[in-house]
Amino acid sequence: MEDRYLFKTKRKDTNEWAIGNLIHTFTGMPYIVTEYDHILNFITIDEVDERTVCQCTGLKDKNGNMMYENDIVKRTDKPKAGEPTIGIIEYDIANTAFLIRWIDNPNYSPTFPWKEKIEVIGNIFDNKDLLESEK
Structure with a gap:
């Protein structure tokens, strides 16, 4: 790691x-x-x-790309209706952990269990349009 x-x-x-x-x-x-x-x-x-400083999570997405804080990720499995699909990786100081804040569902999830089901599709600095299309 x-x-x-x-x-x-x-x-x-x-x-x-x-x-x-x-x-x-x-x-x-x-x-x-x-x-x-x-x-x-x-x-x-x-x-x-x-x-623009983003810390590495130490994890890779399903395609082998490193995941960093402020990356935008997308689920690649087939979510059921109402389940989250687009999220942002954030560092949670209270829990000292990287979490995914889902845009289309106001929940947080630990990053680790999702690493085989998500892919990095951008970041909040270069790809704000990806977040706007999901609202």
């Missing part, structure tokens, strides 16, 4: 997604380290937009 320590966030200079380890300077400015050598000298470090 070492992937759960990964983060993804948008770089400030290019607005592209970067995946790596999140660090903060003594002033609190966040950076993402995407590459380092065997002595832990940083090779690639980028300033990031702190509003």
Whole structure:
């Protein structure tokens, strides 16, 4: 489960997604380290937009894609009428766990049991239209 320590966030200079380890300077400015050598000298470090920082859940969806906080997921099994189909992965501080907040059904579910039944279809930063179509 070492992937759960990964983060993804948008770089400030290019607005592209970067995946790596999140660090903060003594002033609190966040950076993402995407590459380092065997002595832990940083090779690639980028300033990031702190509003887009998403922690990895350590789990993969049914297609083998890593799931991150703020990802939009869709059920791929055949839900019955009234069951949730689209959700957002969120971190719940009270339960110290990643949960799925279902958009079309006001419930939360633990992420782990769903990993074989859902696929990541986007995220709340790049794909807000996916959420609007489900309301």
